[in-house]
Amino acid sequence: MYDLYGEFPQLASLRYLNHAAVAPWPQRxxxxxxxxxxxxxxxxxxxxxxxxxxxxxxxxxxxxxxxxxxxxxxxxxxxxxxxxxxxxxxxxxxxxxxxxxxxxxxxxxxxxxxxxxxxxxxxxxxxxxxxxxxxxxxxxxxxxxxxxxxxxxxxxxxxxxxxxxxxxxxxxxxxxxxxxxxxxxxxxxxxxxxxxxxxxxxxxxxxxxxxxxxxxxxxxxxxxxxxxxxxxxxxxxxxxxxxxxxxxxxxxxxxxxxxxxxxxxxxxxxxxxxxxxxxVGMSDVAKDLHERVQWLLDGLDKIPGVRLHSPREPERRAGILTFSLDGWDNARLFERLKAEQVICAQRGGGIRFSPHFYTQERVIDETLQLLSQLATG
CATH class of the missing domain: 3.40.640.10 (Type I PLP-dependent aspartate aminotransferase-like (Major domain))
Known part of the structure; x- marks a missing residue:
């Protein structure tokens, strides 16, 4: 039986939301x-x-x-x-x-x-x-x-x-x-x-x-x-x-x-x-990924000035959410997120987040909290 968090110990200090680009390897x-x-x-x-x-x-x-x-x-x-x-x-x-x-x-x-x-x-x-x-x-x-x-x-x-x-x-x-x-x-x-x-x-x-x-x-x-x-x-x-x-x-x-x-x-x-x-099984991978993307989407919706560039309908989504933030140039926002150890990408006229099925709760919560601070500060 796999140890999910044991498979990704290298991510303890990162907020890794970049699986649509290059993913980290599991420990195995x-x-x-x-x-x-x-x-x-x-x-x-x-x-x-x-x-x-x-x-x-x-x-x-x-x-x-x-x-x-x-x-x-x-x-x-x-x-x-x-x-x-x-x-x-x-x-x-x-x-x-x-x-x-x-x-x-x-x-x-x-x-x-x-x-x-x-x-x-x-x-x-x-x-x-x-x-x-x-x-x-x-x-x-x-x-x-x-x-x-x-x-x-x-x-x-x-x-x-x-x-x-x-x-x-x-x-x-x-x-x-x-x-x-x-x-x-x-x-x-x-x-x-x-x-x-x-x-x-x-x-x-x-x-x-x-x-x-x-x-x-x-x-x-x-x-x-x-x-x-x-x-x-x-x-x-x-x-x-x-x-x-x-x-x-x-x-x-x-x-x-x-x-x-x-x-x-x-x-x-x-x-x-x-x-x-x-x-894990691909059905569970998909279910867990959906939950994490929905969690991110719900959090982004609560942040003033966030404009979503990705579909909202669950059947139209996989693992990607792209957005922009009013008052922030995308390049500057990307660099600020990177400085805070949020690993993401600039794509599609915005910032692209892409979690995976194993992404920890604290990664999403801390990222949303940081964005909220940037939006209101």
């Missing part, structure tokens, strides 16, 4: 990396087969987290941007094709599609703040649209979209759905089968509580061979490890997107972090 991830480093120092790669078992457990945990049909649908990638690039430059585009995105996307989910301009692909941007966000996105899916690329949760406003509704709408229109899941995976449950998406990707260093440099790419099995490969190496082969073999073919599994040696150090950390999320 720290210990896993320490063990791995010590083993490397003592015996090198003598027990490499044991390392591969950890990597396989990581794939299985990610499969369960996404509810992918099998672990063969899971590729371990460097980051979300790499996975998005696999999709963008893997599909067989024709001049005149269109991709639909929103006007609120993080640059990773905009630039990669704009880079297709040289192939004659047009990017259609949809304003999510004008009425029904899902319907606006689906209405933009004309017969020329091949793919809808959308973040499950917008990084700045925290707006959460109804992925099942989008998936059903895309299915009816013959449009592929690509989900940037980085601001939802690990914060709320995500079911790639229920939302009928073609692709989903996320980094491990936010809500998954893992390191930078390792993420997940889900590719639906019937689409794997439709994505042209641009990276080749020993690890992505069907018969990887048979070094004398001269004939070759890409792996039938999603490992075909992993060209070279794995990030084993990152795998040790992320596998350990995901074990914590599994022990």
């Amino acid at each position: 991830a720290v210990l896993a990396v320490n063990r791995f480093a010590e083993q490397n120092a003592r015996i090198g790669a003598r027990d490499y087969p044991d390392w591969l078992q950890v990597e396989q457990r990581l794939r299985q945990r990610l499969q369960r987290l996404l509810n992918a049909p099998t672990s063969a649908d899971i590729a371990l990638v460097k980051n979300t941007s790499e996975a998005l690039s696999f999709v963008a430059f893997g599909l067989d585009w024709r001049a005149g094709d269109q991709v639909v995105i929103s006007t609120e996307e993080f640059p990773s989910n905009r630039i990669v599609w704009e880079a297709l301009e040289r192939f004659g692909v047009e990017v259609v941007q949809v304003d999510l703040q004008q009425g029904d966000a899902e319907q606006s996105l689906l209405d933009a899916c004309s017969p020329r649209v091949r793919l809808l690329a959308i973040s499950a949760v917008q990084y700045a406003s925290g707006l959460r979209l109804d992925l099942q509704r989008l998936g059903q709408g895309c299915q009816r229109r013959g449009v592929l759905l690509c989900i940037d899941a980085i601001q939802q995976l690990g914060a709320l449950p995500l079911d790639v089968q229920a939302c009928q998406c073609a692709f989903a990707m996320a980094d491990g260093h936010k809500w998954l509580l893992g390191p930078e440099g390792l993420g997940v790419f889900y590719c639906r099995s019937d689409l794997r061979e439709r994505l042209k490969l641009h990276e080749y190496g020993w690890h992505m082969l069907e018969h990887a490890g048979d070094y004398q073999r001269t004939d070759w073919q890409p792996a039938r599994s999603a490992r075909r997107f992993e060209c070279g040696s794995p990030n084993m150090l990152g795998a040790m950390a992320l596998e350990a972090s995901l074990s914590l999320l599994e022990e």
Whole structure:
């Protein structure tokens, strides 16, 4: 059984509200990396087969987290941007094709599609703040649209979209759905089968509580061979490890997107972090996170001069609240909060708070008290 506060002893002196950026590791991830480093120092790669078992457990945990049909649908990638690039430059585009995105996307989910301009692909941007966000996105899916690329949760406003509704709408229109899941995976449950998406990707260093440099790419099995490969190496082969073999073919599994040696150090950390999320259970993670976000929202509403830039409806939120404070420039307020050990971010025309399921009561209370003092002082 996990000791929740024992998992995050390094946060005793911080008010950490920045999981939408880079999250702290739980203690079990720290210990896993320490063990791995010590083993490397003592015996090198003598027990490499044991390392591969950890990597396989990581794939299985990610499969369960996404509810992918099998672990063969899971590729371990460097980051979300790499996975998005696999999709963008893997599909067989024709001049005149269109991709639909929103006007609120993080640059990773905009630039990669704009880079297709040289192939004659047009990017259609949809304003999510004008009425029904899902319907606006689906209405933009004309017969020329091949793919809808959308973040499950917008990084700045925290707006959460109804992925099942989008998936059903895309299915009816013959449009592929690509989900940037980085601001939802690990914060709320995500079911790639229920939302009928073609692709989903996320980094491990936010809500998954893992390191930078390792993420997940889900590719639906019937689409794997439709994505042209641009990276080749020993690890992505069907018969990887048979070094004398001269004939070759890409792996039938999603490992075909992993060209070279794995990030084993990152795998040790992320596998350990995901074990914590599994022990807690994603339904409880979501419930506890909702309570903390609501607590923050209720407190912000009592502070004079606070203007909220995030949705108020529970079904439209995940773990992000963005706000501004009258009389305070955002940059100055951010620096003041940082000086008081409130770890947050400047995003979306305001200050972004992003607690997680384990965030302590005193972190929220002390942060709200500080903001109240700044508002009235």
